[in-house]
Amino acid sequence: MNRNDVSRRNFVGGAAAALGTLAIAPEVLAARELHAAQRGIRRIPGGPPMLRALQSRVDEYDALAHLSSNENPFGPSQKTLEAMTYAFKYSMRYGYPDNDVQQRIADAHGVDREHLLLGAGSGEILEVVGLTYLGHGKKVIGVEPSYGSVYSHATGIDADNVLLPLEPDHRQNVQRMVDATNRNYRDVGFVYVCNPNNPTGVTMTAAEIEYLLDNIPEDVPVLIDEAYHHFVEDPEYEESIKYALEGRKVIIARTFSKLYGMAAMRIGFAIAPADMIQEMRAYSTGSVNALARWGAVAGMQDTQAQKAILDHNRKWREQTIADLAGLGYESIPSQTNFFMVNLRQPVAPIRQAFRERKVAVGRDFPPMLDHLRVSIGTEEEMGRFMNAFEDILKTSVMSSQRG
Numbered sequence: 424m425n426r427n428d429v430s431r432r433n434f435v436g437g438a439a440a441a442l443g444t445l446a447i448a449p450e451v452l453a454a455r456e457l458h459a460a461q462r463g464i465r466r467i468p469g470g471p472p473m474l475r476a477l478q479s480r481v482d483e484y485d486a487l488a489h490l491s492s493n494e495n496p497f498g499p500s501q502k503t504l505e506a507m508t509y510a511f512k513y514s515m516r517y518g519y520p521d522n523d524v525q526q527r528i529a530d531a532h533g534v535d536r537e538h539l540l541l542g543a544g545s546g547e548i549l550e551v552v553g554l555t556y557l558g559h560g561k562k563v564i565g566v567e568p569s570y571g572s573v574y575s576h577a578t579g580i581d582a583d584n585v586l587l588p589l590e591p592d593h594r595q596n597v598q599r600m601v602d603a604t605n606r607n608y609r610d611v612g613f614v615y616v617c618n619p620n621n622p623t624g625v626t627m628t629a630a631e632i633e634y635l636l637d638n639i640p641e642d643v644p645v646l647i648d649e650a651y652h653h654f655v656e657d658p659e660y661e662e663s664i665k666y667a668l669e670g671r672k673v674i675i676a677r678t679f680s681k682l683y684g685m686a687a688m689r690i691g692f693a694i695a696p697a698d699m700i701q702e703m704r705a706y707s708t709g710s711v712n713a714l715a716r717w718g719a720v721a722g723m724q725d726t727q728a729q730k731a732i733l734d735h736n737r738k739w740r741e742q743t744i745a746d747l748a749g750l751g752y753e754s755i756p757s758q759t760n761f762f763m764v765n766l767r768q769p770v771a772p773i774r775q776a777f778r779e780r781k782v783a784v785g786r787d788f789p790p791m792l793d794h795l796r797v798s799i800g801t802e803e804e805m806g807r808f809m810n811a812f813e814d815i816l817k818t819s820v821m822s823s824q825r826g
């Protein structure tokens with residue numbers, strides 16, 4: 424047996440050991456148990472010892488309550504893990520069977536393959552849209568705060584952003600978006616709509632999206648980022664794929680990083696009119712790995728696991744918002760797996776205090792510098808967040824009274 428055999432066996436063995444733990448549970452595990460099993464894999468079994476400095480960084484990371492990046496705290500479902508473990512056997516191949524991931528995504532969304540572009544996360548899709556539609560001096564029209572990567576990518580490729588403020592109730596003002604688009608018409612590369620919006624968790628309604636599309640020139644592309652659409656329950660919300668199918672210049676960006684718990688696997692996709700997909704394909708790498716492809720198909724099919732995540736998310740989001748209200752802190756009602764709480768003081772030092780208590784919470788989102796974004800974690804993580812919150816905010820109130 425050569426070294427590769429050994430290390431491959433150990434690696435797959437590690438995943439299989441986790442699956443073994445899962446096998447003792449009923450067919451579909453409660454998400455909580457699944458999470459515990461996954462967190463049990465802390466070191467590569469039999470692998471080389473890690474440098475001490477690296478090990479301590481890994482331990483520090485693992486010890487954190489991760490409430491800063493809107494991830495799914497339970498990770499991939501059991502079935503998704505099984506599919507990814509199966510796909511290890513293609514690790515050394517090109518042109519391997521990929522469980523027809525593109526056709527299956529297309530079928531699941533009622534579109535043809537020609538409407539679909541796969542990306543290494545929806546982050547790649549957002550960049551591909553930028554590269555395709557933002558020449559020099561072109562502009563993105565969008566609100567601030569929103570998913571800032573789109574704007575920083577635009578700046579990085581010598582394009583520009585026209586950033587509009589949110590309303591006092593944190594909604595995106597559709598009339599302002601229409602006006603800014605029409606005013607800048609010749610220079611607009613695309614309009615960016617994050618729906619629901621990150622970091623606020625607030626949606627634009629179906630009627631608002633329709634109004635936007637009906638009142639800007641037809642040849643202006645609109646990128647609608649639906650990374651969190653699975654979590655939305657507001658009946659006035661609607662997914663926007665239908666516009667892409669009608670031939671409107673609409674690109675929908677989707678990800679497997681959130682509901683499906685596959686952020687580190689890197690897989691997402693765009694749905695758009697076929698000619699736009701053709702234009703964008705020239706800028707995409709298509710580098711989506713075998714595990715991500717197989718895992719994505721399994722994740723889409725595992726509706727029981729999806730429901731467990733959505734139930735958990737709703738319960739802990741509402742519970743935490745209520746607990747914070749009990750302490751006198753208001754949050755913005757959210758349709759996502761995160762929410763913002765108004766601390767009525769700059770969040771930067773508070774965030775540091777959370778970090779010292781091994782809780783990672785969201786970064787600064789100018790101009791909402793008094794709002795802290797909190798992702799929904801496990802029950803245990805939300806408990807740690809509330810304990811830290813009470814501890815820190817009590818101290819900060821006392822020191823501001825002293826000062």
Ligand SMILES: Cc1ncc(COP(=O)(O)O)c(C=O)c1O
Pocket residue numbers: 492493543544545546547570617621648650651677678679680686690691
């Ligand atoms: C609104 C939004 N879009 C896109 C992404 C990128 O996700 P990914 O590249 O993991 O698919 C994120 C990640 O947090 C996000 O919040």
